[in-house]
Amino acid sequence: MVLAVVPPPVTVRVPAKVNLHLAVGDVRPDGYHDLVTVFQALSLVDEVTVAVADEPGVEVHGEGADQVPTGASNLAWRAVQLLAAHVGRDADDPKVRVVIRKAIPVAGGMAGGSADAAAALVGLSSLWRLDISRDELAELAGKLGADVPFALYGATALGTGRGERIVPVLGRHQFHWVLAFDRRGLSTPDVFDELDRLRAEGDPPRVGEVEAVLEGLSSGDPRQLALLLGNDLQAAAVSLRPNLRRTLRAGVDAGALAGIVSGSGPTTAFLCEDGDAAVKVAAELAGAGVCRTVRVAHGPVPGARVITTEEPKPTPPEVHA
Ligand SMILES: C[C@](O)(CO)[C@H](O)COP(=O)(O)OP(=O)(O)OC[C@H]1O[C@@H](n2ccc(N)nc2=O)[C@H](O)[C@@H]1O
Ligand SMILES: Nc1ncnc2c1ncn2[C@@H]1O[C@H](COP(=O)(O)OP(=O)(O)OP(=O)(O)O)[C@@H](O)[C@H]1O
Structure with missing residues (x-):
């Protein structure tokens, strides 16, 4: 008699991102925009478990779970199907169950869905014992979305092309952040469309050169980096959500170096002097009543990686506004 050994479930922890610098070029014929961006992975993480199962599907728990599709459009499920097809398995019946525990806000501009897709790729590579490099996974990741490759690598990285071409940025310094979640999400294509509209009408501000941000990062001085943070999509996001202007002001009034x-x-990110300052800014921002929830995080942290079940999940302090 031959007994089939079912491999144990695999859990992957995967970070949210913030763009320290986001320069958006003109719209391309394929509808995308060329980007030059600096990503940083933060200690706000989703956990994705993949397991062999006769009843395939996706389960979602946690932050914003009710807004996440559990069918074929779930980005983690699309990752399962893409990887299955790539290695010659049955993509329509991959015999996998995916359980997602979310902490990254849905449609928040922190690449939560992309993170789950990257985690599914890493988890399945381990579950199916695939001999596949991170660079080969990154190729597949880029087909799922512009932000997916970065979630594989994590840390701090320069992104070009649609944002999917990643080069690591070396650095030993930790930075401390406060994140303010807005009451509702924003659609990424709507924000890019709004930027095109604003540019057709006038000349919204553009960020400076990326080199200065890379120097700010290597200095390790949050005060220097704070002066260099910039995002071309900010004007468009604020145009669609004017309340963000008040949130940005409230964070700086609460003592953040920059927001x-x-x-x-619509998530806003505030760079703080150190960990203690971040806790203080978070408490004050929560009291200002300008957003739904406030979290403290630090970065850079690693990209999607398999965790052992003993490893406790970091629980960033949560402050309800
Ligand atoms: C805003 C960022 O999060 C910055 O890192 C990303 O550019 C968005 O990445 P993403 O959500 O993974 O984006 P995708 O899922 O690939 O694309 C969603 C939509 O966003 C717009 N999009 C995205 C990336 C890009 N370089 N140009 C774009 O115009 C397009 O309308 C696209 O149809
Ligand atoms: N696993 C997933 N987690 C979150 N949203 C998902 C997922 N799969 C599909 N979605 C859909 O994708 C939409 C965008 O979600 P996501 O949280 O990735 O946005 P985002 O963080 O703003 O993305 P980005 O920063 O990459 O532009 C959601 O409204 C949801 O309907």
């Missing part, structure tokens, strides 16, 4: 919209928003 920016994270990616396409």
Whole structure:
């Protein structure tokens, strides 16, 4: 008699991102925009478990779970199907169950869905014992979305092309952040469309050169980096959500060194002097009543990686506004 050994489930922890610098070029014929961006992975993480199962599907728990599709459009499920097809398995019946525990806000500009997709790729590579390099996974990741490759690598990185071409940025310094979640999400294509509209009408501000940001990062001085943070999508996000202006002001009034919209928003990210300052800014911002929830995080942290079940999940202090 031959007994089939079912491999144990694999859990992957994967970070959210903030763009320290996001320069957006003109719209391309394929509808995308060329970007030059600096990503940083933060200690705000989703956890994704993949397991062999007769009943395939996706389960979502945690932050914003009710807004996440559990069918074929879930980005983690699309990752399962893409990897299955790539290695010659049955993509329509991959015999996998995916459980997502979310802490990254949905449609928040922090690449939450992209993170889950990257985690599914890493988790399945381990579950199926695939001999596949991170660079080969990154190729597949880029097909799922512009932000997915970065979630594989984490840390701090320069992104070009649609944002999917990643080069690591070396650095030993930790930075401390406060994140303000807005009451509702924003659609990424809507924010890019709004930027095109604003540019057709006038000349919204553009960020400076990326080199200065890379120097600010290597100095390790949050005061220097704070002066260099910039996001071309910020004007568009604020145009669609004028309340973000008040949130950005409230964070700086609370003592943050600088505040920016994270990616396409509406999450706002505040760089702080150190960990203690971040806790103080978070408490004050929560009291200002300008957002739904406030979190403290630090970065850079590693990209998607398999964790052992003993490893406790970091629980960033949560302050309800
Ligand atoms: C805003 C950022 O988060 C910054 O890192 C990303 O550019 C967005 O990355 P993403 O959500 O992974 O984006 P995708 O899922 O690939 O694309 C969603 C939509 O965003 C717009 N999009 C995205 C990336 C890019 N370089 N140009 C774009 O115009 C396009 O309308 C695209 O159809
Ligand atoms: N696993 C997932 N987690 C979150 N959203 C998902 C997922 N799969 C599909 N979605 C859909 O994708 C949409 C965008 O979600 P996501 O949280 O990735 O946005 P985002 O963080 O703003 O993305 P980005 O920063 O990459 O532009 C959601 O509104 C949701 O309907």
